[in-house]
Amino acid sequence: MDERVPRDFETLRTTILDRRASLPKRIAQIAAYALDNPDDIAFGTAASIAASAGVQPSTLIRFAQQLGFDGFTSLQQVFRERLRERNSSYDERLAALRAKAEEGAGHRAIFDGFVAAASTSLSDISRALNDVHFEEAVDLLAKAETIYVLAKRRSYPVASYIAYALGKLKIRNQLIESAAGLNAEMIGFATPRDAVIAISFSPYAPATIEETRSIAEQGVPIVAITDSSFSPLAQFAKVWFEVAEADFGGFRSISATMALAMALTVAVGEKRRDTGRKRKA
Amino acid sequence: MDERVPRDFETLRTTILDRRASLPKRIAQIAAYALDNPDDIAFGTAASIAASAGVQPSTLIRFAQQLGFDGFTSLQQVFRERLRERNSSYDERLAALRAKAEEGAGHRAIFDGFVAAASTSLSDISRALNDVHFEEAVDLLAKAETIYVLAKRRSYPVASYIAYALGKLKIRNQLIESAAGLNAEMIGFATPRDAVIAISFSPYAPATIEETRSIAEQGVPIVAITDSSFSPLAQFAKVWFEVAEADFGGFRSISATMALAMALTVAVGEKRRDTGRKRKA
DNA sequence: GTCAATATGAAATAATAATTCCAATCCATA
DNA sequence: TATGGATTGGAATTATTATTTCATATTGAC
Structure with a gap:
């Protein structure tokens, strides 16, 4: 019950990598899939993920349980948390820059504002071209x-x-x-x-x-x-x-x-x- | 049916902002919440989101429908897509751009190369100034x-x-x-x-x-x-x-x-x- | 080769979540 | 202030999805 369940993605990743050798075939298959397509795990349903990975939903759940989670849902939380944090890094940095710029804290803020504007423009055009x-x-x-x-x-x-x-x-x-x-x-x-x-x-x-x-x-x-x-x-x-x-x-x-x-x-x-x-x- | 439903987050955002004034109170409330907490929309359930925003689940669904989606689920897709795209942290995206540019896949690669160079330069100077x-x-x-x-x-x-x-x-x-x-x-x-x-x-x-x-x-x-x-x-x-x-x-x-x-x-x-x-x- | 332990597949079941519906309420207008 | 339409709340219904179960297959030890 108070098994050491990985709470963050990095720990989880390490745990999986450690045990990889000793995992049964199908479980290993889903493990590999999970590390390769973390986004899919975060957003998919048990059935859709299982299908993409070429296993049964039940295998997916067994995989989660073997890692100490009590089901797929709690495993999925870790993958979702990762996305949340990840995402915040770049956006937040930009947002912070922009915020600092907007609240007008000295001349540095002006510089930050232009850097933010330039970055935004670049990432927009990169998508839109x-x-x-x-x-x-x-x-x-x-x-x-x-x-x-x-x-x-x-x-x-x-x-x-x-x-x-x-x-x-x-x-x-x-x-x-x-x-x-x-x-x-x-x-x-x-x-x-x-x-x-x-x-x-x-x-x-x-x-x-x-x-x-x-x-x-x-x-x-x-x-x-x-x-x-x-x-x-x-x-x-x-x-x-x-x-x-x-x-x-x-x-x-x-x-x-x-x-x-x-x-x-x-x-x-x-x-x-x-x-x-x-x-x- | 073939109404113009926003497919990407930015369009959705603009649409919401445009209509904001003409939205009923509760719908406006959930609209504001959605733009402020996009991550919650991406990951939460209709019930949990509704609770956080202080409205009924049905309101959330009405909100989605008013935007042209056929339900909360399809609205949520847009919020998830956004996370997927942005997910790859800034550095990763840059690395990808650079990689694509270096493997020299046509002229697009040249463009990617310049965008990557510009982004790198900006983030360098932002630190160094x-x-x-x-x-x-x-x-x-x-x-x-x-x-x-x-x-x-x-x-x-x-x-x-x-x-x-x-x-x-x-x-x-x-x-x-x-x-x-x-x-x-x-x-x-x-x-x-x-x-x-x-x-x-x-x-x-x-x-x-x-x-x-x-x-x-x-x-x-x-x-x-x-x-x-x-x-x-x-x-x-x-x-x-x-x-x-x-x-x-x-x-x-x-x-x-x-x-x-x-x-x-x-x-x-x-x-x-x-x-x-x-x-x- | 047999047996037991383990792993897997498939379908049944339980849980959870989205959606719908209807009554109650609010709001603008006559 | 009465009336009709729009809006909202809350419960009922439907759908989707996770989980469990059980039969079957696979593996490894003897």
């Missing part, structure tokens, strides 16, 4: 003779990074800046054999939209990075990405956009190398 | 008449962001770009009452170093963001930050630098507002 769109965009850009990069204001840093990286990769590109006021002329040079990366977020810089429209009308294919399907950029684009950036204190992060931009650039570089190699071969 | 240095930098910059921003190549996007944000905050600043070749003259205008943010990473752009040296010799205080104590920038700076950016495929992330830059900028903005207010009062 569409592989197919990404491939399409890479294809499209890899075929271009010249890649035009178009962005103003808040998005301009991203554009300047893309231009820098493309240059490093020896890919011909043209950053459309407004400094010299020659944008219209620059855009005039683009042909359908080129391509454009256009970046703009709400409130969309009118110049970006205008220039995107006019370059689209010349038949130049456009890859857009923007923030919603209502974005004016979306309608001009062959491929477009929706990037939801978290904000802090009214300043939106650009880390997700940046990561996407870097990935696009490097992927285009790789694609070109591959194509070049094949052509030679 | 020195509060005292941060405060010093903010003080120094807040007092400046004009903030000069100095960075080339890979760091230039950060500089351009700083310039943009400072502009938005109505803080006088001057981005030192090389376009017109008038950098030396620009630098000549700086006085000890101004300040500089200089950013450079190995291999340090010679122009950045040269310009930083010459501006330092004029007695202008410098805040440097760089990557090691051996950096030539460090010796010229009043305050300097060491930012270790992770890289992927030879391209280093700039997300940590970016977060720091944003934080510095906004903190300076706040500091100025505060000081301004005090002066008036």
Whole structure:
């Protein structure tokens, strides 16, 4: 009765590993399954788990009892507890960061806020990015003779990074800046054999939209990075990405956009190398 | 039947928040409880949850139905799914991303690699940033008449962001770009009452170093963001930050630098507002 | 090869939990 | 303040799920 029943997942794990050798075949089978698929144990029903592991429900219960639990249900508690704790680590850290940031404890809080916003944005885009769109965009850009990069204001840093990286990769590109006021002329040079990366977020810089429209009308294919399907950029684009950036204190992060931009650039570089190699071969 | 039922937690959350105002009292009560204690919903039974939230089990079911689910059980699935996805602790998720990136499965891997690099950089800097240095930098910059921003190549996007944000905050600043070749003259205008943010990473752009040296010799205080104590920038700076950016495929992330830059900028903005207010009062 | 001990499968049973239903209550409106 | 509709509480019902039981199979010792 007061047998030493494992109360936390780590102890349980060790116990199972220790006894592994001496366990009967089916019990060993469920033991292995349990350690490999702890989530399934946490959420499944005795019957569903047993089925997945290829044993009978009763075996599952015997397994639990052999470990000192009085049934499957109490064994399951341990697996659930693990999820609760696990989960809290990352989320809570972020939440703590955000909380500290929001309660405004000095300037450090501002920094924490931006780190939290950036982290959130990254994990969002990591989930949301569409592989197919990404491939399409890479294809499209890899075929271009010249890649035009178009962005103003808040998005301009991203554009300047893309231009820098493309240059490093020896890919011909043209950053459309407004400094010299020659944008219209620059855009005039683009042909359908080129391509454009256009970046703009709400409130969309009118110049970006205008220039995107006019370059689209010349038949130049456009890859857009923007923030919603209502974005004016979306309608001009062959491929477009929706990037939801978290904000802090009214300043939106650009880390997700940046990561996407870097990935696009490097992927285009790789694609070109591959194509070049094949052509030679 | 084919009502749009929220399938993931975020959608569900938004849906609930949207309708909150129009929900009856008890339903609203359980809605609030659900968003506050998502783990309890994931693991509890209808009865136990209802008890914790102070309502009847039937209310819980009505709540689920009102959201379009056909019962509590299907609502609970969403809460469980959330745990599963988030479950893998942050580090594990990162490790998975990195692994996927390294095994090189297509272009998606490149994207994953950059997201992983950015996340790593962020969590590193979050740990490493020195509060005292941060405060010093903010003080120094807040007092400046004009903030000069100095960075080339890979760091230039950060500089351009700083310039943009400072502009938005109505803080006088001057981005030192090389376009017109008038950098030396620009630098000549700086006085000890101004300040500089200089950013450079190995291999340090010679122009950045040269310009930083010459501006330092004029007695202008410098805040440097760089990557090691051996950096030539460090010796010229009043305050300097060491930012270790992770890289992927030879391209280093700039997300940590970016977060720091944003934080510095906004903190300076706040500091100025505060000081301004005090002066008036 | 036989026997006993152990392990396993399958179905019956008990327990638990979700859902439904109906009466009571609350609330807005005339 | 009376009336109809919406909301809620609580018990009854239904469903699902864990557990037990027992027959059968397997294993190892003699």
